[in-house]
Amino acid sequence: MKLLRYGPQGQEKPGLLDAEGRVRDLSGEVADFAGDAVSLEALDRLRGLDVSALPVVEEPGRIGACLASVPNFFCVGLNYAKHAAESGMAIPPEPILFNKATSALSGPFDAVVIPRNSEKSDWEVELGVVIGRECSYVSEAEALDYVAGYCTINDVSERAFQIERGGQWMKGKSAPTFGPTGPYLVTADEVGDPQALRVTLKLNGETVQDSDTSDMIFTVAQIVSHMSQFMKLVPGDIIATGTPSGVGMGMKPQRFLKPGDVMEVEVQGLGAQRQEAVAAS
Structure with a gap:
């Protein structure tokens, strides 16, 4: 479905x-x-x-986020080998986990608002995983049995807030509209192998991210199993599983969002998004 x-x-x-x-x-x-x-x-x-x-x-009009709200908005950092390389960072020995504020959840075609004082707002196409039942201490072999479905996510990030302002990464991940999700929640039975999906992002018509989930360092099953050793995942939790190479922070020279930029974001089989970046009022 x-x-x-x-x-x-x-x-x-x-x-x-x-x-x-x-x-x-x-x-x-x-x-x-x-x-x-x-x-x-x-x-x-x-x-x-x-x-x-x-x-x-007949005329559905605006499409909102595929979830009305989420108990937790989890993210995995540096989870594509080529992205870790472009960031100049070592391959992590375990998944790097952090949160986005749940208030970042946004519709797939809504504007992305560049926050006040932002200098380095960036884009990140990601495969999203939605949990379908309570999940604690599950094995890697069992982990996908706890997944309700998958969706496209743009993990929009403000790099100066994330990296240069101290504290945890969530400061750069959590501005309102920084979590475009959807357009669809595609149930797991329709997706098949989550490690065989193309992920792409175009900026102003130029393809800047083009990879597939086989480049993920930790698979969906490994991520869900690993997280369940430390916390209870619950229905409706969402996990953004990391982004491939091609983010603005990794470019030389670096390139960041400005008002009027348009992002087209897609994960194979899960639907495409389109957002225009606008300045905060």
Whole structure:
């Protein structure tokens, strides 16, 4: 299934993309997509619906983030070998974990707001993983059984806030609109191998990131298993699994977002995003 949320910001309704590419209204079946509503059990119930009986949404308009809210917005740093190389950093022996503020969650076509005092706002296409059931101390072999689905994420980052201002990376990761997510939550059964997906990002029409998830240092299964040794993952948690080479920080000379820049972000099979960067008001 490809699940989505449509409508004005703050008034989104849950929907489903049918085989003909039409949006079907799910608001009579589920209040919204968040928490237990994206558990494996809840998704199994949705699979049992007669899609042809659901109302067609003729003009869905704006597409929102595929999740209404998230209990936790986790991220993995330096998880592509070529990205670690362009950053001049060693391959980490274990996944580097950090958080984005959950308030960074944003729609896939909403503007990205460059925060006040920003000098180094950057782009990062990433494969997103959505957890489907409580997950503690799971093995790598079992880990993918806890995944509800996958989505496209742009882990927008302010590098000066992240690296030069002390403290944890989340300071540079958490501005409002810094977490465009979606357009779809694609259930795991439709994705297949999460380590065989092309990930791309265009800036003003120029391809700057073009890789695939086989370059990930730690696989999705390794990440979920590793995280579950230290914390309980819960339904609706989202994990951004790292970005490939081609970010602005790694360019020579470095290149960062400015108002009017347009990012086109895609993970194979999970849908494409488009955001324009705008200055903070």
